[in-house]
Amino acid sequence: MVNISVTVFGGLPPLPIKVIIDNLDNNHDIKFSRNNSFSEDYILPPGRYMIIISGMNPSGGKTEMHVHGDFSEGPLPTDEKTTEKTYYSQLFYGVISN
């Protein structure tokens, strides 16, 4: 199971938060967007995954991203990131083994 958690501080995200769970071994990708902070669990089959979280921060605000779960490798380069940039697109690479 993989938990993806995004928390926005200091206002509302002016644009939806977009998430791509890209299975690098096949085309069974998951794409979704959320209007606000969220914390959701996903049961993913074994494989190599690139999880990309992108969005726009509220004026003067910040966004915290966490990707945790049953990874045998990663997430790389980190499992959590806080950004105050206006636009962000953060990647998390991880491997889920059998």
Add this chain to the structure above:
Amino acid sequence: MKKYTTTIVCLLTYILNAQVNLVEVNENSKSGNYKDILTSFYQLAVKDFSGEEKSIGFNSTLFALKSKANPNLLKDVNYIEATFSRNFQFNFKIDLNKDLKYTGFTGGISYALINNRNETLANFRGTPLEAKYNDLSEFLGTVQATIGNQIALDATISDKKKEFELLQNAVDEILDYKSDLTSSKNPYVNKILKAIDPQIASKGYGETITNSSGLMAHLNELTQAYYKELQSKGLLTIATDGTSNESGKFNKASFSITYLKGNKEAWNEIDLRAKLIYADTLVTDHLPRTELNTKIGSNFKFGNDYKKQSYLEIKAVAEYNKIFNNVLSDEDDEVITANAEIRLRIADDLWIPLVIKYDIEKANFLGFLNVTYNFEGF
């Protein structure tokens, strides 16, 4: 005096020493005129610095204090629910005479009935900004995954974490927008640009948006334009306050209403104010009276780059004062003045407002020197 001073010092100490990392709100595009009416966090103000009756005041919103105690309020889901505390402002000030001796204490509250200027609640869904950002996000996401996959499969890369960091830095660099990305030392920047620039060009956005730099510049322009437009929206506040003299006896109260509305480019705003004042002005006799003060003005901002605060603001004001009862022998019951209120910013959030009044009937000039400091935390 001592108990008021102690209270104020305790409150300020609490605020200034709080170790909560308060999220900074981008205040730059707000006019000093707007901040005087509704501050986002805190404001210290010294009024009529050179005059007979001075005051040192402190303004804050209820939300600023609550979020110091509970940072969870800054989460978007809680933030949106806190409309009342974000729009509720309280203030207090110590009144001093020309010798800086304590002459009274004023406490008041104000509430923004209409506040459409809050940038932190901006919503760009459904705009051209969202459509173009979605395109960029899709292009970038695909390239990030492709290059990420190459890194993952490349057996010659021993430090995968470092390589993914490099890739992420390249993405950050592109989204940060610099005019010349081709000179970047990060090899992944050029790799990403080679992949996404043709896709951007094929979208046919226009002659100036043929690559990622052009698209990012355009997105930044759109963002600034939308935020700027927000600053032109209406702001309607009501306020009331009460004042006591040096012995603690209540001797003045007021109720006021203020409305601001800017033009679309936000370099000018109409400023309408009305204030009803009840005051017992004399020390020896009980002489209560009621006054009305109205102002119609227009505030001009200079140096209106969205990312920078204006360095100068000038407000032209027509002011009408009416005393309804107990008019003193040496004063008029009606006074009309033409005012110029000049706000000069000498440092970030440190303003020196100078008010010059011209009594139209008596041909007299009056000047009031103020200092205001807006701050968000330490």
